[in-house]
Amino acid sequence: MGTVTPPAPVPLVEELGWIPIDEAGGAGVARRVAVDCARRLGFSDERAGEVAIVAAELASNLHRHADVGSLSVRCLRAGPLGAVELVAVDSGPGMADLVFSGSDGTSTAGTLGIGLGAVRRLSSHSGGYSLPGRGTVLTAQLWPDRGAVRTPVVAGLTRPITGETVCGDRWAARERDGALLLLVADGLGHGSLAAAAANATVDAFLASDLDAPAAIVQHLHRVVSHTRGAAVSVARVEGAAVRFAGLGNVAGTIAFPDGERRGMVSMPGIVGHQSRGVREFAYDLPPEAVVVLHSDGVSDRWTLKDYPGLSRQDPLLIAGTLLRDAGVRRDDAGVAVVRP
Incomplete structure (x- = not known):
């Protein structure tokens, strides 16, 4: 082949x-x-x-x-x-x-x-x-052919709350002019209506050609008002820099192998319903660090120090490990990882 x-x-x-x-x-x-x-x-x-x-x-x-x-x-x-x-x-x-x-x-x-x-x-x-x-x-x-493929620098994983078959958390990523844009959306509540809100958010994100996180979040806030709304964070990763904006409690973190974590700032609100303004923040991204976005269905009591060598693995392995150990069963859970 x-x-x-x-x-x-x-x-x-x-x-x-x-x-x-x-x-x-x-x-x-x-x-x-x-x-x-x-x-x-x-x-x-x-x-x-x-x-x-x-x-x-x-x-x-x-x-x-x-x-x-x-x-x-x-x-x-x-x-x-x-x-x-x-x-x-x-x-x-x-x-x-x-x-x-x-x-x-x-x-x-x-x-x-x-x-x-x-x-x-x-x-x-x-x-x-x-x-x-x-x-x-x-x-x-x-893939259809057994041959080797390029491994993306970004991956994510979601899991519905126990007892549900659909998940109200979703993630998506796209490239724009050499930068990677990553979104995690946590639809309000659980079940089909939460999933519909998250799906609408992802669809609007993928259809947009905007590349500034704050502008993206503001755009989503306008176009998903027909849904019950979602907490949303967007990160733009390019080279040694991250730009970040969010409304609600989707956490954004720059994580290091030694356990250090730098939280990124999200503003209070619900995309589609409540916003007192969206702000965008800039952060340095050292070569050894990874960017992690996750919903509140994933506890923030994790550290890469507990997982020797994990930060050098594929983003999907990082996401799967964090979802397993930090994901809570009483909520939808979603995590996405960029490993530049």
Whole structure:
């Protein structure tokens, strides 16, 4: 097979849901959802079969090793191409050497241990982060061709409140003149109306050609007034600088590997309904730092110091780890990460 490079470094993400892997049947559900996504995207029968293998292996690994685990299935779209993305998150015993554990013939449960090696071989891109006693996050991205792809510098992950199937938190990103613009929206409340507010906010953000965070937030405030409203933050990342604006309690943080965190200032209000003014702030972004935006469904009691090496990993692994450990079950939760 040849190498496929998606034309857009920031694919659009369609969340297909989280599948709890608390019994053996969960692997079958995950496989069916992933294959349905692959067929919808026009994958060949052979490639759809490889998607099935990867989904089944990730789900089976969760069932065998994790105390609590779930699998997120997502459709990615980048121009005319689409991909299936899988995120496996667990709070199990973790692995001291994830690379070794993913090698063919290696197992921590007395089995053949081919699962994670197969995931790595069949995926266009895959990754993992694990800490003993904390759990593991594994990701796999499968484009129509098995060839390598560019990994975006930004990624996000959302999860609905327990008992809901739709999430009122959403994230989106787009590029403009060499700068990356990132948005996180937290629709007021929960359920379908909160999701509708967040969806309208994201749609308006993606359709706009504005590139200043304050101007974007002001624009959103005007155009989503037909919804129940949302807390919104927007970050513009370019080189060693971040510009930030927000209304409401979507947190923006510049985080460092040593645990230092610099909070970015959001103004009180609800996009679409209440605003006493929007202000934009500028911050330095050192090379070792990452930008994290998250809704109030993610506790702010996290620090990268607790996760050695995590800041050097793919943004999706950072987002998945923070969502697992800092996300609260009594609220929708969403987190997005830029790792320049």
